[in-house]
Amino acid sequence: MQTVGLAQATxxxxxxxxASITMLANITAKIRPPRALAVPYPLGFxxxxxxxAQLQRDILVQLLALxxxxxxxxxxxxxx
Amino acid sequence: xxxxRKLSNGLRTFLKTYAxxxxxxxxxxxxxxxxxxxxxxVVSSAGFxxxxxxxxxxxxxxxxxxxxxxxxxxxxQSLEDHHxxxxxxxxxxxxxxxxxxxxxxxxxxxxTGEIGSVxxxxxxxxxxxxxxxxxxxxxxxxxxxxxxxxxxxxxLMVPV
Numbered sequence: 001m002q003t004v005g006l007a008q009a010t011x012x013x014x015x016x017x018x019a020s021i022t023m024l025a026n027i028t029a030k031i032r033p034p035r036a037l038a039v040p041y042p043l044g045f046x047x048x049x050x051x052x053a054q055l056q057r058d059i060l061v062q063l064l065a066l067x068x069x070x071x072x073x074x075x076x077x078x079x080x
Numbered sequence: 081x082x083x084x085r086k087l088s089n090g091l092r093t094f095l096k097t098y099a100x101x102x103x104x105x106x107x108x109x110x111x112x113x114x115x116x117x118x119x120x121x122v123v124s125s126a127g128f129x130x131x132x133x134x135x136x137x138x139x140x141x142x143x144x145x146x147x148x149x150x151x152x153x154x155x156x157q158s159l160e161d162h163h164x165x166x167x168x169x170x171x172x173x174x175x176x177x178x179x180x181x182x183x184x185x186x187x188x189x190x191x192t193g194e195i196g197s198v199x200x201x202x203x204x205x206x207x208x209x210x211x212x213x214x215x216x217x218x219x220x221x222x223x224x225x226x227x228x229x230x231x232x233x234x235x236l237m238v239p240v
Binding site: 010 | 100101108109120123
């Protein structure tokens with residue numbers, strides 16, 4: 001979570017909005033990347049389930065929606 | 081969210097005692113156009129490598145802080161998993177590489193009009209970089225420059 005969080009900070013400083021998935025929201029809350037979506041899945045499963053294209057797209061659409069937010073740091077939970 | 085008590089003792093101890101980098105102040109870039117018109121790139125820390133490309137190192141002290149480029153037209157399922165961490169199950173990415181770098185899903189979101197386009201280049205790093213100084217000072221600026229050069233509008237981060 002730290003690796004992508006740090007990447008977010010630098011990329012954001014270069015003018016590109018970012019949003020990350022996190023499986024460890026408590027750790028992400030300490031790192032404070034600009035925008036993160038907490039998913040209820042184990043480490044290794046950020047997109048939920050392998051070969052479940054609909055679920056994977058749903059997660060990405062919710063992740064993309066966070067990019068509209070400028071009240072950083074944003075840490076939201078995935079909606080069912 | 082995964083409850084930390086469900087993790088292994090060693091990982092739980094690490095997560096509790098590691099001096100996490102706190103981003104302060106939190107930088108914010110503003111969206112310049114509707115998501116449906118945006119060019120989207122992914123930064124994945126799953127450690128994927130295009131076949132034939134140099135693998136990530138599992139022996140670099142503090143973690144391998146290099147990055148690899150994965151083109152937007154890559155065959156996702158052909159990517160090789162070179163993440164050496166045993167802290168997470170590799171079963172998901174082994175069954176479907178979109179779990180770590182959802183390129184197929186991005187192409188579908190272009191088709192349905194949710195996003196404008198898929199960036200020509202995506203970024204692969206290997207997470208578990210416990211000593212990220214050089215990653216922050218050298219690798220990340222190079223990655224950001226590459227995304228700017230490709231006129232990327234938004235970047236999605238996928239850790240494993």
